[in-house]
Amino acid sequence: MSLVLRIFATVLLAGALLPQPPVQAIAPDSRAIALGTARALTGAPYRRGGTGPKAFDCSGLVQYAYKKAGKYLPRTAAGQFHATLPVVLRQRRPGDLVFFFKDGTVSHVGLYAGRNVIWHAPRPGEHVRPDRLWTRHVAYHTVP
Template sequence: MAVRRQVPTAVARAGTISALALATVGGIIPAPGVTGGAEASSVSAAALRIAASKKGAPYQFGARGPHRFDCSGLTQYAFRHAGKKLPRTAAAQYNHTRHLPASARRTGDLVFFHTGSGIYHVGIYAGRGRIWNAPRTGTVVRLDKIWSKAVWYGRVR
């Protein structure tokens, strides 16, 4: 005896509708490096999705979007559009967050790269050791592996 599972009407009728179209109808828009679930707050998850949506936007020193970004401009833009205000620079953003050990990091947390006591870069943690960031002149907003062990983590309050 075969067990029959009922397929939701929208899925059964989908036919050639793309997965992205189905996800959009369902209210979920997947992006590389974006994980779902309860592991990230809704604001942090939204900020992560917003940063991911800027993939390919050119780096420009001092730029805050919507079409060009530097590292802290991207994080500021993403969190502002998710409903939270952040200061302008990476160092000021670090001072504005709740500091965390690496073991407590979650997707949507900020990752701060430092040399001793000076912070030189920030990105948004995307899980699996990766961040969305605007690295430097000549590059674009992209998903990168965390390239250094000299990082601190902060959660936007």
């Protein structure tokens, strides 16, 4: 074996025997934490102006869920719409926000859960729950 090959083999073997840095666990991102929080709140009653932890309206649920993920969002659905960034349909991800409109203004918000399902606090008399999207006339946004 040539001297160059022996040196190469020695360096290669030494590198394999050196201690390797530990593999770092990937922390869940804020979208995953927020969606997990909303899921955990399934069954919490709707209350107009509710911001948790026991009752919510739609924007209160989103604000609470993202606060648990370390992100601040405004109190209202309209404020949340303006504080977040638009996402095209093909780039939406679980945990992104889904905004609904009535007469040209933001009227409702929920968290996208994937497969055309959202987690939300629908209306008085209802509870936090998942629902299939009932319209395509929505806007998807992500929390920066």
